[in-house]
Amino acid sequence: MLGLLVLGKxxxxxxxxxxxxxxxxxxAAFLLMFDDGWPSHWQVAIPEMQKRGIIGTFYINPAKGEYxxxxxxxxxxxxxxxxxxxxxxxxxxxxxxxLENAEYEIGECANYIRNVTKKPKPELxxxxxxxxxxxxxxxxxxxxxxxxxxxxxxxxxxFSGHGAVYHLKTTEEMLALADKAVASKGxxxxxxxxxxxxxxxxxxxxFWALKQDVFFPLLDGLKERSEKKDLWVTDHITQHKYETQxxxxxxxxxxxxxxxxxxxxxxxxxxxxxxxxxxLITEVPKSWTKVTVAQGDKKAEAEAKxxxxxxxxxxxxxxLSVP
Numbered sequence: 281m282l283g284l285l286v287l288g289k290x291x292x293x294x295x296x297x298x299x300x301x302x303x304x305x306x307x308a309a310f311l312l313m314f315d316d317g318w319p320s321h322w323q324v325a326i327p328e329m330q331k332r333g334i335i336g337t338f339y340i341n342p343a344k345g346e347y348x349x350x351x352x353x354x355x356x357x358x359x360x361x362x363x364x365x366x367x368x369x370x371x372x373x374x375x376x377x378x379l380e381n382a383e384y385e386i387g388e389c390a391n392y393i394r395n396v397t398k399k400p401k402p403e404l405x406x407x408x409x410x411x412x413x414x415x416x417x418x419x420x421x422x423x424x425x426x427x428x429x430x431x432x433x434x435x436x437x438x439f440s441g442h443g444a445v446y447h448l449k450t451t452e453e454m455l456a457l458a459d460k461a462v463a464s465k466g467x468x469x470x471x472x473x474x475x476x477x478x479x480x481x482x483x484x485x486x487f488w489a490l491k492q493d494v495f496f497p498l499l500d501g502l503k504e505r506s507e508k509k510d511l512w513v514t515d516h517i518t519q520h521k522y523e524t525q526x527x528x529x530x531x532x533x534x535x536x537x538x539x540x541x542x543x544x545x546x547x548x549x550x551x552x553x554x555x556x557x558x559x560l561i562t563e564v565p566k567s568w569t570k571v572t573v574a575q576g577d578k579k580a581e582a583e584a585k586x587x588x589x590x591x592x593x594x595x596x597x598x599x600l601s602v603p
Contacts, residue, residue: 295533300559306512308461311469312336317347318486339369365515375416
């Protein structure tokens with residue numbers, strides 16, 4: 281325990297805390313999205329992302345031929361890579377006949393993903409409606425909203441203007457999206473379909489195959505911006521959860537003593553679904569260098585610099601202290 285005293289007006293600045301706009305106080309967020317479960321995703325894209333520690337959302341179609349042929353790899357090996365989050369792209373990518381069929385196409389795909397990931401409780405899943413031919417998508421916007429809510433699905437941003445190969449063809453055009461996010465301190469994203477496969481000779485290229493000499497430098501550019509703390513490259517649901525919690529949160533300074541500060545982080549979003557941590561930046565005495573951050577029985581160490589300490593915390597009481 282800190283032996284805490286009520287905070288007085290004279291120390292109003294110490295303890296002041298803000299919730300970082302993005303995780304780790306990065307300037308902006310960027311999302312890589314891959315559609316259709318093409319073989320090139322695990323043959324080319326995922327290994328290259330692993331090399332650079334870059335995460336992406338992969339929108340799968342569990343009943344589609346290309347996925348089914350390599351289902352064991354998708355369900356056993358790929359989840360262990362640490363860079364893949366699955367998204368719902370419907371079971372077959374063939375469209376929706378009616379509301380009943382939508383329960384299979386959309387709802388069963390969500391169930392499949394949760395079975396593969398083996399989460400201990402229902403998690404939010406990203407959803408992307410597939411592009412299909414005229415007359416093949418027979419579901420109203422209202423019914424779509426009902427199904428998404430029922431299955432705890434979050435609709436991703438529109439494909440328009442963000443498709444690799446279809447809209448954006450060069451590395452420079454794609455990285456311009458990332459720089460746009462940094463300039464606005466917001467979020468941007470890129471939707472990729474296939475990726476060029478060169479070695480071995482795979483026999484065919486996946487749909488809208490993004491050339492390797494465009495894709496690899498794109499990954500390098502994203503990693504460089506991430507290392508400079510400009511970009512938070514993450515998956516859609518993690519970004520969505522952070523933004524939702526951030527906008528529903530407030531921090532209060534409860535008490536302080538010479539070597540300790542007590543804060544309370546409150547969040548009004550649904551705690552069952554929005555259960556991630558937020559990055560906080562707290563003003564502390566300039567003499568502080570090493571800070572212990574405690575929540576309940578959990579403790580972590582953080583470095584203080586120039587009178588500020590940055591740390592991640594869940595909603596609740598937070599105690600900062602120095603030896």
